[in-house]
Amino acid sequence: PEIADNEYDKLFKQLQLAEIEHPEWVTPDSPTQRVGSDLNSAFATVNHLVPMLSLDNSYNAADLLAWSKRAGDLAGDENLQYCVEPKFDGASISLIYENDQLLRSATRGDGLQGDDITLNSKRIRNLPLKAPFSTYGIAQIELRGEVLINKKAFEKLNEQYLEKGLPPLANPRNAAAGSLRIKDSTEVGRRNLEAFVYHVSYMQPSDAAGEKAIPQSHSEMLQMLWDCGFRSPVQELKLFGRIEDVVAWCNHFETVRDDLPYEIDGLVIKVNDLALQDQIGSTTHHPRWAIAYKFKARQAISVVRQVDFQVGRTGAVTPVAKLDPVPIGGVTVSSISIHNQDYISEKDLRIGDTVIIERAGDVIPQIVRVLPEKRNGTELKIDFPTHCPVCDSALYKEQDEAVWRCVNAECKAQVIEKIIHFVSKDAMDIRHLGEQQVRRFHELQLLADIPGIYTLNWDAVSQLEGYKQKSVENLRAAVDDSKRQPLHRLIYALGIRHVGETMAKTLARSVHHLLELRQKTLDDLMQLNDVGPKVAQSIVSFFAQIQNIEMLETLEKIGLNMKHDDTETNEQGIFSGKTFLFTGTLSTFKRSEAEAMVEAAGGSLLSGVSSKLNYLVAGEEAGSKLEKAGKIPSIRILTEKEFLNLMQYDKSD
Numbered sequence: 255p256e257i258a259d260n261e262y263d264k265l266f267k268q269l270q271l272a273e274i275e276h277p278e279w280v281t282p283d284s285p286t287q288r289v290g291s292d293l294n295s296a297f298a299t300v301n302h303l304v305p306m307l308s309l310d311n312s313y314n315a316a317d318l319l320a321w322s323k324r325a326g327d328l329a330g331d332e333n334l335q336y337c338v339e340p341k342f343d344g345a346s347i348s349l350i351y352e353n354d355q356l357l358r359s360a361t362r363g364d365g366l367q368g369d370d371i372t373l374n375s376k377r378i379r380n381l382p383l384k385a386p387f388s389t390y391g392i393a394q395i396e397l398r399g400e401v402l403i404n405k406k407a408f409e410k411l412n413e414q415y416l417e418k419g420l421p422p423l424a425n426p427r428n429a430a431a432g433s434l435r436i437k438d439s440t441e442v443g444r445r446n447l448e449a450f451v452y453h454v455s456y457m458q459p460s461d462a463a464g465e466k467a468i469p470q471s472h473s474e475m476l477q478m479l480w481d482c483g484f485r486s487p488v489q490e491l492k493l494f495g496r497i498e499d500v501v502a503w504c505n506h507f508e509t510v511r512d513d514l515p516y517e518i519d520g521l522v523i524k525v526n527d528l529a530l531q532d533q534i535g536s537t538t539h540h541p542r543w544a545i546a547y548k549f550k551a552r553q554a555i556s557v558v559r560q561v562d563f564q565v566g567r568t569g570a571v572t573p574v575a576k577l578d579p580v581p582i583g584g585v586t587v588s589s590i591s592i593h594n595q596d597y598i599s600e601k602d603l604r605i606g607d608t609v610i611i612e613r614a615g616d617v618i619p620q621i622v623r624v625l626p627e628k629r630n631g632t633e634l635k636i637d638f639p640t641h642c643p644v645c646d647s648a649l650y651k652e653q654d655e656a657v658w659r660c661v662n663a664e665c666k667a668q669v670i671e672k673i674i675h676f677v678s679k680d681a682m683d684i685r686h687l688g689e690q691q692v693r694r695f696h697e698l699q700l701l702a703d704i705p706g707i708y709t710l711n712w713d714a715v716s717q718l719e720g721y722k723q724k725s726v727e728n729l730r731a732a733v734d735d736s737k738r739q740p741l742h743r744l745i746y747a748l749g750i751r752h753v754g755e756t757m758a759k760t761l762a763r764s765v766h767h768l769l770e771l772r773q774k775t776l777d778d779l780m781q782l783n784d785v786g787p788k789v790a791q792s793i794v795s796f797f798a799q800i801q802n803i804e805m806l807e808t809l810e811k812i813g814l815n816m817k818h819d820d821t822e823t824n825e826q827g828i829f830s831g832k833t834f835l836f837t838g839t840l841s842t843f844k845r846s847e848a849e850a851m852v853e854a855a856g857g858s859l860l861s862g863v864s865s866k867l868n869y870l871v872a873g874e875e876a877g878s879k880l881e882k883a884g885k886i887p888s889i890r891i892l893t894e895k896e897f898l899n900l901m902q903y904d905k906s907d
């Protein structure tokens with residue numbers, strides 16, 4: 255997530271309100287018109303019997319009071335009974351039991367259709383494969399629930415990940431959602447998943463009446479599920495007759511949430527009477543008879559001990575507050591970016607201040623506010639430097655910007671950051687030369703600038719600790735290979751301000767040779783796709799600097815590719831702008847052939863799974879890449895057959 259859940263919800267609410275006032279603004283693709291999609295084509299898509307709705311959110315007493323008033327009005331009854339239960343922070347599932355057997359289970363998907371994960375869900379040990387619904391006279395039933403990985407199992411799983419050298423999973427929610435999409439269901443079994451079941455969305459009576467009566471209230475329904483062998487929240491639920499008591503319970507529960515063995519992100523309040531639920535009804539997005547009470551982001555208190563100023567690749571000077579380390583939401587926080595001078599003044603932040611810090615979900619920690627009452631007079635003002643903390647040249651700030659910059663192109667900090675960017679994966683992708691190695695080589699005066707990468711003293715490198723013959727060879731080969739990278743990668747690698755990967759592609763396509771960019775005026779550049787005055791100015795400034803031109807000439811002499819290959823991209827192709835990755839064994843083509851097909855259709859290939867990937871084509875025995883891709887909802891996973899269908903589409907088009 256780019257923003258915290260509560261910020262997202264605030265924006266979502268604002269949109270909802272705007273759409274109520276202006277129904278003509280509602281577009282079919284408005285976020286209010288759907289509940290989010292996690293469809294994954296590695297699994298069959300199935301229809302839910304009843305759409306899987308989301309929940310409306312509340313954050314305070316006023317929200318809850320307003321909700322209960324409206325629910326009461328719709329029910330025609332002010333004295334509603336409320337059932338309050340945990341809001342499990344996992345992956346939602348839908349389960350269908352027919353004639354007492356688990357028939358099918360599915361992910362939420364887009365709310366109407368989900369991925370069929372029946373096999374995987376059968377590996378969840380606390381999910382009964384058989385349940386005696388017939389004793390209630392129920393022939394078919396659709397249940398809703400959440401699959402979780404408890405905190406202990408999550409820690410264990412992450413230890414295993416670390417042992418295997420894999421990056422740890424961000425949180426139990428992602429771990430549970432990812433686990434459900436693993437293709438190998440025996441591996442799913444090893445994950446110790448648990449399912450909580452909290453809602454009956456559909457019931458079909460059997461011909462014969464059951465010996466037990468079907469419950470008339472939600473809490474009794476949870477009891478029925480429990481009696482049928484499910485882990486429903488009967489132990490956790492609380493019933494209330496007054497919304498004020500619900501509010502008090504929510505406030506209390508928030509203080510003890512960390513005592514639970516599993517993660518919750520709030521409570522869910524439901525009108526308990528099922529007949530009244532029906533009467534109150536639902537929107538296309540959420541039931542009106544229920545509401546989530548979302549807990550605030552986890553907060554902690556710490557003290558700012560010092561402020562460091564870091565100089566980035568573009569010379570931007572960022573103040574970073576160093577704090578007494580505090581654990582918060584599963585990570586220990588000891589330094590936080592405090593952005594810029596305006597931010598510091600706005601918060602009136604001083605060294606020695608006690609501060610409240612917050613980390614919402616996976617979002618990076620931030621300082622919420624200072625506690626001035628904790629001051630004792632020894633706090634120090636944060637003096638923003640007037641000169642670069644690394645090279646001591648005077649800092650410069652553009653009029654409409656908040657950021658101070660070091661504009662000395664030779665500043666050591668910038669030089670190192672520029673080299674790190676140049677070699678990085680999305681730029682020249684020089685493996686075996688990462689941030690650590692760049693810093694080390696620079697420190698040892700083996701690497702002074704970007705061209706220096708190609709004139710490294712290999713004898714000196716092979717003398718270094720950790721560099722055996724093989725690793726020197728690998729590094730040399732990687733450096734050499736990078737000379738042949740396509741032009742757009744080189745342009746991106748130069749780290750020109752405002753020139754990201756896509757812009758680099760646009761620029762590469764506009765020339766035959768990199769140095770032609772030197773001739774382009776602001777107007778020429780602004781004719782190109784997506785190039786505004788800011789980007790154009792930045793490009794013109796880059797090519798106006800003689801040091802940059804000299805560096806490019808040196809790189810060309812060294813043998814770096816500076817030419818744009820016209821056959822490289824096909825803007826009209828159906829895959830133009832799309833990224834692909836193949837994994838596993840393909841049966842119809844060799845992988846290299848399939849890759850060539852993608853490129854011919856205008857697509858590009860990525861070497862690893864990241865959020866930049868659009869399509870993962872999974873052949874037989876696909877392994878960790880498929881698993882990783884399954885955790886990133888924006889990636890479409892295609893079977894070989896689906897990929898071929900897409901290609902056919904290209905031909906017939």
Ligand code: IVH
Pocket residue numbers: 307308309339340341342343345346398399400452453522541544546
């Ligand atoms: S009731 C119509 N109860 O939270 C039924 N949902 O953020 C609506 N969730 O989509 C769901 N714990 O996946 C319900 N005790 C609980 C829940 C719960 C977690 C999930 C559910 C929902 C999401 C909304």
